[in-house]
Amino acid sequence: MVDHKDAHEDILLAPIAHTGPGFYWTVAGLSVFILWGAIAYLVQFYYGLGVTGLMQPVSWGFYVTNFVFFIGISHAGTLISAILRLSRAEWRRPITRMAEVITAMVLFIGAGQILVDLGRPDRILNVILHGRYQSPLLWDATSISAYLTASLTYLYLPMIPDIAILRDRLGKWKLFYSVLALGWTGTEAQQRVLNRAIAIMCVIVIPVAISVHSVVSFVFSMTLQPMWHSTIFGPYFVVGAIFSGIAALIVAMIIFRKTYGLEPYLKPVHFRYLGQLLLVMSLLWFYFTFAEYLTGYYGAEPEEMKVFWAKFSGPFWPYFWAMVLCNLFIPLACLVRLGRHTVGKVLAASLAIIVGMWLERFIIVIPTLSFPRLPFPHTVYTPTWVEMGEFAGSLALFALFYLLFTKVFPIISIWEIREGREEGVKEVEERIKSYLPDEIKGTA
């Protein structure tokens, strides 16, 4: 008889134990874009920010757009994973690890955008030595450092039992896995300690994640710039972040499902649930966008209206309407009926949303700076190959980090799948019974 425990472990450890030519081809492909990004950065470092499309008054361009976008994507993981864990949603088990990895990886890339935007990276020392808490930029640095630490901790703790499996079953990197496994043997006492720590982390990480994107929005909303000075920017950014985060998670799930043959773990039902969540977030995003723009329009403050019309029918109209198409109409068309071709429909919606949410960040950052309150001549920002290269390089670097992670650690939590099979089914049955009224004695 086949030992099912070992069969599952074999499937999930296969990407770590064996490396095919596809891996090297992918690394080579990603390296081309990373090289483009590196050359672009070196050119910028040598000649200064003049090689970018940045100027006065548009001093924030692609880099800050990318920063907000990447930090938004980071909400995929920790927040979704923590909410699903706390609500004891059983379908979370094959998803949480993938989500948590996105957060940890993309936060580095997001924070890196600010270093690139500084032009001279040594200036980061000024923030460390002479930073002023009057500036929301320093609030950002504080909250992102907390989020990064929390996310790495939250990624690491649930990985400990899996690292112990790698230590015991894999022939390579034994010392590395032994150190990280912290002597895990799976005793009841160890399991109790770990479960308690994960539960505490779930509670800590949710407010930290929400604070991060609220604070990112404060960088804009604390100014008096037209269409930035808004009280709903905090929740608007958080909703957008979760929205783009779920989309990024779905894309990652579909890629690794196909590449590593994880179809038995990532079933259409997982995509259906995530698709439904995506649909809700799409409607919520539209609600916030509508409320934001209606308030500005009704107030009809002249400086606000310049930016408003620049987005609706001015130089930024293609980006604005493409954003609406990608974030509302395509998701609606794909996700309202998920009967057949669930995975394909959810993938199409997710890709559209990733593009749409990047455009949303662009539409928030650039038009306001192009039409500022102060009497600057109106200008239109055009990114150069340097900024394009940085963006392509950042995306490729994120993909490479993610890929390398899957070659070192299992991308689906082995012990959580096992726990679900051994205990989850019984626990869910008991939980459902506890929701229902007790049987009345004496009735047929």
Place this chain on the structure above:
Amino acid sequence: MENLHSPSAQLIRKLQWIWMIGFILLVLGIITWFIHLMRTAIWLGDVPSAAIGIPVVAIPIFLALASVVFYVFWGLAVRGRGQ
């Protein structure tokens, strides 16, 4: 099972302690940075309310994170190994 007193087990234990101490030092470093900024702001009278308010929220979060990691380390690597 591997002998707890074998050279490789001792090396693993040492590296685990280094990893744990490294994490604690990272957290302490970040807290020191917050305190430095707070002290500078108070000294210069530069919006001390924000300079106090934000670290007062952030420092306990970092302490909580360090406590959770240390709790797991102690529960698994120190006490768990003994059991």
